[in-house]
Amino acid sequence: MVPLNEMTLRRAVLADAAVLAALAGELGYARTAEEIGATLSRFAARDDQAVWVAEHRGQVLGWLHASERLALESSLRVEVLGLVVTAAARGSGIGARLLLEAEAWARLRGVAEIELRSNIRREDAHRFYLRQGYLQSKTSYTFRKAL
Numbered sequence: 001m002v003p004l005n006e007m008t009l010r011r012a013v014l015a016d017a018a019v020l021a022a023l024a025g026e027l028g029y030a031r032t033a034e035e036i037g038a039t040l041s042r043f044a045a046r047d048d049q050a051v052w053v054a055e056h057r058g059q060v061l062g063w064l065h066a067s068e069r070l071a072l073e074s075s076l077r078v079e080v081l082g083l084v085v086t087a088a089a090r091g092s093g094i095g096a097r098l099l100l101e102a103e104a105w106a107r108l109r110g111v112a113e114i115e116l117r118s119n120i121r122r123e124d125a126h127r128f129y130l131r132q133g134y135l136q137s138k139t140s141y142t143f144r145k146a147l
Contacts, residue, residue, distance in 0.1 A: 016060060020053070076111055
């Protein structure tokens with residue numbers, strides 16, 4: 001277990017790309033360090049995107065990506081687009097700390113609501129989000145088309 005008082009949160013930098021890709025891979029998302037680095041580079045010029053890493057003694061143990069979402073049919077909100085904690089550190093409070101950081105960022109931006117999506121198969125994650133005060137608001141299908 002990682003003592004939370006020994007963990008630091010910071011914004012992700014390009015040098016984190018390989019470890020962010022490896023962590024994404026733990027959840028089955030195949031992203032290369034180059035792809036993650038290119039995405040982080042695009043985020044650098046935008047203030048509506050934030051990526052934090054949780055670090056312990058120089059080792060990145062988790063990350064969270066949050067983004068402002070503005071749509072015609074709903075109010076401005078922040079959406080957590082990705083949250084990963086390495087399998088060895090799950091249950092230590094890192095995910096909760098990352099969520100609190102995203103919530104604080106949303107409040108600073110004047111946003112009153114935060115949401116996230118979770119694959120129907122990730123039942124442990126669903127229980128985690130419920131413990132953090134999130135409520136399931138709907139069930140939906142995701143459709144995708146290659147272009």
